[in-house]
Amino acid sequence: VEGVSGAEGGELELVIRKKPPGVLLPSAHAVEREYRVMKALDGTGVPVPKALGLCEDASVIG
Numbered sequence: 001v002e003g004v005s006g007a008e009g010g011e012l013e014l015v016i017r018k019k020p021p022g023v024l025l026p027s028a029h030a031v032e033r034e035y036r037v038m039k040a041l042d043g044t045g046v047p048v049p050k051a052l053g054l055c056e057d058a059s060v061i062g
Helices: 031-041
Strands: 002-005 011-014
Touching: none
Parallel strands: none
Antiparallel strands: 002 011
16 A cells, blocks of 8 residues: 555555566466456446556556
8 A cells, every 4th residue: 555645635545456576377467357347346336446547568567
């Protein structure tokens, strides 16, 4: 959990999910799939965290 300043001066607590380093099985740690599932469930009544964005560029956060 990381605290960051929000656009309106408040502070937000965010969780950043990323793949672990090294060789992975094709279906392991599919953060892209997790993001799409959470976005699909948003607003359905199923309790999921709000997914704010997905970065598929490994050079940004590893």
